[in-house]
Amino acid sequence: EAGVAQSPRYKIIEKRQSVAFWCNPISGHATLYWYQQILGQGPKLLIQFQNNGVVDDSQLPKDRFSAERLKGVDSTLKIQPAKLEDSAVYLCASSPRTWNEQFFGPGTRLTVL
């Protein structure tokens, strides 16, 4: 069974530029999560999807971050414009349903200069 796929693995941009990350969850998993992990900290949930609907985006900085999961399968997370403090690893995870274990992708390491 294929795991959660993410791309790109690494991205370096300058502040005020935009960037997008892609995630393909495990086949059949209804729930998809995007986390931000700042160096030295645990992952922090940005947004949670159930199929193509948003369940929780309370910690998503909506003035600059956006995410979509149009067909209820893969998802994109966008930052526009990026700030220095957005430098982090962005992790995507999926689970068969809510209240279940989450399976994580390898992450995208973003560096904002």
Added chain:
Amino acid sequence: AQSVTQPDIHITVSEGASLELRCNYSYGATPYLFWYVQSPGQGLQLLLKYFSGDTLVQGIKGFEAEFKRSQSSFNLRKPSVHWSDAAEYFCAGPSGNTGKLIFGQGTTLQVKP
């Protein structure tokens, strides 16, 4: 508010010695709890999980954890540490009613030869 706390930021043990990583949670109902491990540059891998039932749970790689409601703890243990266990360990538990997880800040494990 729900929270997960890992009191130890960094732990060093000798190879072959026993290990215990601490995790304390704050949650009104019976929580479901996880331990994940993260190697450098990698995503998070599930070590073990507790949903209900037997309070001593076994995981992969020889790890186990014990849920103690009276102490609000879910400590991770291993009787004999291997050099390959050096990594960062995260405890996670639920927050709110959407099934989302909150993570502790992590404990970095260093193994001395």
